[in-house]
Amino acid sequence: MALLELRDVHKTYHLGGEEIRALDGVSMDIEAGEFISIIGPSGSGKSTLMHILGCLDSPSRGTIKLDGLMIEKATSRQLASIRNQKIGFVFQFFNLLPKLNVLQNVELPMIYAGANAKERRDRAMEALQLVQLENRAKHRPSQLSGGQQQRVAIARALVNSPRIVFADEPTGNLDSHTGEAILNLFRTLTQQGRTIVLVTHDPEIAALTPRRIEIRDGKISVKVDPRLAGLDRVPAVAEPGKAA
């Protein structure tokens, strides 16, 4: 069983009476331990796909199964807990809280998980060691360079040992040298057995990952990943799966 299974996922927005199909019947599988890139031009729906994969948003139609849990039926509270326990995010603009120091930023997901202070501290320091920033624990995000900030964000994404990490244009705000370092970090992490999904518009970055999924007009472009050619046409099979 795949770690993440999408079946015929649709997402439509209504903007001023106009219907926008951000996702139009996407089906895909992501296996545990994979390093995947989702690639597509802006407006292709790749961000929407990532949001739905990351349980930040729910689909209009279709089923998602993460780690055996049916996501589309989950309440917003359950989604919050899934995001907390099973998913890590890395954003283009780092999204660190400026009022908290590096350590506190990394501790944040564990606070919502209800971990005690000592456990939070220990695990946050471990995560910071992973990104080699343990000596910056007491600094504010504003005192760090862009690359360092992104590494803090990665530490934060990893701190709850999630099943899958989503990175949305993680190098988009960094110079190419720093960006390369971040991508190398991701590669190292996948070698340790973590599942990482990289969302980017840059084919060069996407080329670094073993598997690529290309999104165009809300659909998966078949050419890139012939493995999914068959799946794409299968109508939504309502699997008698367990509810989340």
Add this chain to the structure above:
Amino acid sequence: MNLWNTIAVGFKEIWAHKSRSLLTMLGIVLGVASLVAMAALVKGMENGMRESMVAMGGADKVLLEDQEVPPEQEHLAEEAPGRTMLDVISLRRSAPLLKLVSPEMELDYTTITHEDKMVNPSECVGVWPAVLDMNLHTLEHGRFFTDLDEENANSVCVIGTGIRDELFGTPEKAGREIVPIGEVININGQPFTIVGMFTRYEGEMDRKLRELAKSKPAEKQAGPSRMKGWGRRGGWAFTRKNMTVYMPLNTAWLKFRSSSGTNGMPDPRLSSIDVKVSDMNRLEPALQQARNVMMMTHRGIEDFNFRTQENQLDTINQQIRNARLSGGIIAAISLLVGGIGIMNIMLASINERIREIGICKAVGASGFSIFLQILVESMALSILGAVAGIGASYGLVKIMAAITPTGNAPVITTDAMFVAVGFSAAVGIFAGLFPAIKAARLHPIQALRYE
């Protein structure tokens, strides 16, 4: 996310915007301060009222008054005996629920003279020693009447300090206490020896006036010595009490009633009988008992009536309630306005923290923990404000006391503090509710994308 963390983060957020938080709290601070100060003022007022109530003899004093006979007994009106010593003796013997029975024979239109001074007392009464407990008198100088004085109808009297002030001068002017014991004064032309003097009765207001006058040098008065203004000074209950002259009952009867009697006997009717019940909770049965006794001694003619201080007590309570209610409503409105200020700031605050809320949601904060966070912040603001407000109320009360130095001192009560803190906590919750719900409902993606 545990509550302790939430509170810590809430305080951090308040600390991060010190001046803004301070201004926000100010509404609550003023609201709480005015609530507590208002309650303190009303409490001071209440103390003043109770004080003069006690000066009049306390709540358990009951007056036994004359009354026109009821219509169905009209034909017996001529037989009505009025209140006499027979009633007093019977009540003392047969009404055990009464603690005190004090007969009084008042002399109307008395004039007291001493050398070239003259005074009209508020009351000049022939009494039994029971009157001391009845009217809550304290003898400070000399002695009260003995049984011998009563039996021999001696011409002795005990006076209040007001009489002394008029006839012998005030200690304020003389600079020393004046004790006119042993002096002879004339009551309606008859010589009486002063054997005792009461203490000076005064309310808080009178005392303050006197102290204020003491601290200020007396103005030099141009022209002949004179009183300025006719108004009564201070509380009338105290003034009245200080202008009392007491003499033995028999003295009053034999010396002043001998010419107005019938059959060669001085008029035996008392001007009043005051009683005190032994237990206020058993007022009703005590009065019934007294009535039964009186119906016997009056041969069934109901020419008497009881008057209790219950009405007076009710009036005081009513006035206090009204003052408390009107002041409370005003203070509550100002607290509410403070709450609206908090709501406003919380709304502005979450607006500038939308992105932050989005981040928290992305890393797994549930709507509820965001909701709690905002609510805790708003409550922390209001409770901090309430605590500061209680501090401010002390200052406010001091200022008010300084502005009106002769008023009854405001008394800050802990009740008012608890009510104020409780109410502002409620206001904090109420003010935080709407912003908190708004923040909790933010969609994580829209929040993350917010610039």
